[in-house]
Amino acid sequence: MKRYSKIKDAFLKTIVFEENKIIYDNKEIKSIFDKIPNFIIDELDELTEKMSDFYNDVQFPNYDDCEDYSSLYEKGINNLFTKRLDEELGYGTKILELGCGTGQLSLFLSRCNREIFAVDISNGSLKLGEDFRNKNQIENLYFMKMDVFDLKFKPDLFDCVISNGVLHHTKNAQEAFKSLVKVTKPGGIIVIGLYHKYGRLVTKLKQKLAKLIGNKIAFLDKTSRKIKSKNKKRAWVKDQFMNPHETLHTPNELFNWFDDNNIEFINLIPHYDIY
Numbered sequence: 001m002k003r004y005s006k007i008k009d010a011f012l013k014t015i016v017f018e019e020n021k022i023i024y025d026n027k028e029i030k031s032i033f034d035k036i037p038n039f040i041i042d043e044l045d046e047l048t049e050k051m052s053d054f055y056n057d058v059q060f061p062n063y064d065d066c067e068d069y070s071s072l073y074e075k076g077i078n079n080l081f082t083k084r085l086d087e088e089l090g091y092g093t094k095i096l097e098l099g100c101g102t103g104q105l106s107l108f109l110s111r112c113n114r115e116i117f118a119v120d121i122s123n124g125s126l127k128l129g130e131d132f133r134n135k136n137q138i139e140n141l142y143f144m145k146m147d148v149f150d151l152k153f154k155p156d157l158f159d160c161v162i163s164n165g166v167l168h169h170t171k172n173a174q175e176a177f178k179s180l181v182k183v184t185k186p187g188g189i190i191v192i193g194l195y196h197k198y199g200r201l202v203t204k205l206k207q208k209l210a211k212l213i214g215n216k217i218a219f220l221d222k223t224s225r226k227i228k229s230k231n232k233k234r235a236w237v238k239d240q241f242m243n244p245h246e247t248l249h250t251p252n253e254l255f256n257w258f259d260d261n262n263i264e265f266i267n268l269i270p271h272y273d274i275y
Contacts (some may be wrong), residue, residue, distance in 0.1 A: 001109045004037060007142055010117070011152050011231045023153070030121050035130050036182040038145040038240060039152045040121070047079040048147060050244050055122035059102055060239045064229035065102070069136040071163065076108035081269060085162070089114065091157040092245060097181060098148055099166025103129025106141055112251075117153070148176045153183045160184075164193035168247045174257055190263065203240060210241040217241050 004017040013025040021030050022037050029040045044052060066072040076082040084104060089095065092113045097106045100118035101123045110116050118141060119128050130143045146152060148163075148170060161180045167173040177192065184190055210217040218237050220222035225234040251268060258265050 001031065001037070003139070004120075004142055005193070007117070010157055012154050013068055013152070017195065028068060029177065032145060033127055033130075035134075036123075036143050036145060037174075040145055040147055040150075042150070042271075044051070044147060045171060047245055048149075051169055052121040052123075053242050054238075055101065055120075056124040058235050058238045059122070059124045060106060060235040061102060062229075062231055063102065063104075063132055063234055064232050066132070069107070069138070070131075072104060072107055076105070082108055083134060085109070085133060093097070094157065096153070096158045096161045096180075098161065098163040099169075100123045100129065100143070103132065103141075103143060105162065107132060107136075109140060110138050110141045114140065117158075118143045119146045119148075119151075121145060140184055143259060146266060148179050151179055151183055155182050156185050157183050158188060158214050160189045160191065162191045165195075167192060168195045168249065169243065169245055173247055177257050178261060181263065187264070192254075194249045194254070197250045200248050207241050207243075211236075 001020055001022060004022075008015050008017065010041055011024070015025075017037075018244055022031060024039070024041075027041075029041060032038050037160060043049075046072040066075060076086065086109060089109065089112070092115075094115045094117075095106075095109060096107075096117045096119065097103075098119050100106050100120045101122070102119050103120075106116045106118035107129065118129060120143075123145065126143050126145060142163065148167075150246075163176075163180060163186045167176045170176045173194065180190055180192070188229065189246075198255045208219055209220065215234070215237055218233060221237070224237055227236055255264070255265060
């Protein structure tokens with residue numbers, strides 16, 4: 001735990017990282033598997049607890065196709081979104097990934113002396129990420145358990161905040177977005193990924209079918225059929241078609257969020273012309 005002492009100035013209240021325990025705001029907090037700080041002090045609300053249990057079981061995505069950092073990096077550099085993100089983020093930037101899951105994006109971005117804070121609510125997912133980090137000796141990345149509605153970080157802290165495919169699984173996506181704004185520096189960048197209201201129509205149909213035929217829905221899904229790993233296919237099917245909660249959004253809705261929080265829109269993938 002003492003490795004985390006390097007980032008003690010990032011927290012809202014006084015924190016002390018000792019060898020086997022953490023003292024936050026003069027109270028000892030728990031750790032997960034004696035490796036990962038757990039900043040969820042109060043009980044989670046019912047929905048968030050349900051999502052935590054779901055992803056603790058699913059652990060999406062897993063590391064079946066990533067033996068070491070080089071294979072993880074190759075996977076990231078071959079993805080348009082992660083490659084562009086890596087190119088845009090500068091040297092030594094301070095980054096928060098909210099809803100990091102098993103941490104593959106945070107690990108991919110950990111080059112260039114960046115300081116990465118990878119946050120999630122799933123114990124199992126965090127453990128997979130921490131095990132991979134430790135195995136590959138990546139010292140500038142810090143996994144921790146934390147609720148988006150109760151972030152323990154100082155305001156205006158991060159150069160970049162990333163939350164891809166996460167906010168639509170919370171009890172209130174707009175309020176979750178506001179939480180991210182608070183910890184982003186003025187002039188910083190927020191990257192969010194949300195399910196599109198209309199682009200999700202086919203998936204919604206498959207979700208209804210999945211209630212009837214269960215895991216067999218994989219045979220009707222092109223992406224599932226391409227996945228070779230049995231565990232990875234299971235994780236994909238569960239995440240996409242059996243998720244306990246998701247909300248759908250439109251670009252115009254997001255623009256209203258931006259306006260309400262004085263956030264300037266930069267770009268959208270796929271491209272969306274607002275003029």
